[in-house]
Amino acid sequence: MATGAAVGGAVLGAGGQIYGGIQARKAAKKQQRAFDEQARLEEEAAAFAAIQKGREFDSLLGTQKARIGGSGIKLEGTPLLILEQTLRDKQETIDNIISGGAARARAFRNQAGNARDAGRNAMTSAIIGAFGSGASGFGKYKAAKSGEKTGTTTGAKE
Secondary structure: OHHHHHHHHHHHHHHHHHHHHHHHHHHHHHHHHHHHHHHHHHHHHHHHHHHHHHHHHHHHHHHHHHHHHHOOOOOOOHHHHHHHHHHHHHHHHHHHHHHHHHHHHHHHHHHHHHHHHHHHHHHHHHHHHHHHHHHHHHHHHHHHHHHHHHOOOOOOOO
């Protein structure tokens, strides 16, 4: 009777460990997909913000050109330098928006990779634990069988 309980307990323990590992891996995959989606959204948001900011700068450039032209000043010297600086500012701002979005997306992708690794590790740990439980149960089974042959008991009072 004790032999059956030891084997049954080992089988249940091993099965429970594997089931726990499978569930942990499923949860990690879900989390990975969420992080990947967030990374994609960050890139899209940065691209949209860059386009919007570019339009703002284009509007500013148009206003600057109109004011310079309306004042009768030639588009050379200081007025031209102002327009060139506005163009440089536009490009720098757009580059910063894009690189900031890419950095945030990269961080989310790193988190997705960490989630994937955690799922794999949970599954590996569960399998190793299940084998350990199985080996322990087998050892108890062998010890109980050995005790039956020699007439000794495993320490339980009869």
